[in-house]
Amino acid sequence: MRVLLLGSGGREHAFAWKIAQSPKLSKLFIAPGNPATALLGENVAISATDFEALKEFSLRERIDMIVVGPEDPLVKGIYDYFTTNKETKHIAVIGPSKLGATLEGSKDFAKAFMTRHGVPTAAYRSFTKETLAQAYLFLETLKAPYVLKADGLAAGKGVLIISNLQEAKDELAKMFDGKFGAAGNTVVIEEFLKGIECSVFVLTDGKSYKILPEAKDYKRIGEGDTGLNTGGMGAVSPVPFADAEFMEKVRTRIVEPTVNGFHKDEIAYKGFVFIGLMNDGGEPSVIEYNVRMGDPETEVVLPRLDADILDLFEGVANGTLSEKSFGIKKEAAVTVVCVSGGYPEDYGKGFPISLPETAESIVFHAGTTLKEGTLVTSGGRVLTVTSLGATKEEALKKSYATIEGISFDKMYFRRDIGQDL
């Protein structure tokens, strides 16, 4: 198979690493990729949302399958663009249709979907500027803390959790006044869920599904889960509290109604569903859907997968996923993200990176580039260091030992990944 992978971060490096191991692969391209994916395939300087250029490239290079890493091209409709065009409909796209991607692109759509299909989630109502007075009344019926969510994509910043009622009302008014741009034209107000979070990853061909290893990520910049939200500072898999009983509840109450919902609502969905869950005393409910894999969760999920990932993707594309099988490694996987000082606020770029010659870990590249032949930082999240071990502790030891040998100016990482479990 000739495969085109879209994206350029740690998640895409992990996908490239896994795809490169497939006996079914004849050629891998990554658009746009990063210096590490260039060692696993061929990088192509095309943006993941430039559909026209991707189409031209795919036809010229006889691409069989496009694997979509980030949500942007999905929300913009890459699946529909390729599958409804005569010239390109033979190319499999691993990812949902534009309608399916609305599960991530609109929180109001996702909540209505869950309600319609009986998927447990926090009680909610949606409001617009015109219904501000009703929104205030609804807030008054809820107990603190108050959860306000901008409906649209807001770069992971659109969720506010506020303990004071008046402050919640003020923030709501600001959202309608453009605090998150058009993403906040509609706001979902929902009940606060208590408990501990984890994420479950599902691969589906729209009819059947496979549940991949679960993971927990660490979103805050500071140790002890303090400070600003980030794209993710680390992740672990498995998650000890996600035992067989919990996962069976997740399967029957959440995954099955979700996949059946795609079918009932005629939503074309051939790709990943990333389900953010709250576990409250063993009872799971859904916080959110994402229509792609997580980053950095992919960097712990894929290393635990004993599978030919292209064989699974072929099942997704052909609607034969139910005939496929795979194993899950018993080992624990952890990943620790090395970020540029200042992230997630202002940070510098272009710092030279030095890497260890050998390591017991896999160093995935998240934000790196080559400048005159030197590897330098090009983003906030720079590298993520994944290790496998008989236990989470053993895996963590390896990742932190590897990080000892990594350096760039103002490098920062959390030393407490996995410590709360």
Ligand code: AMP
């Ligand atoms: P989201 O952008 O939907 O992932 O939300 C960001 C974070 O806000 C989640 O990872 C949770 O930690 C938190 N959150 C979202 N919704 C709720 C809720 N209803 N109750 C408690 N925490 C929530």
Ligand code: GLY
């Ligand atoms: N790590 C969270 C995400 O990928 O959305």
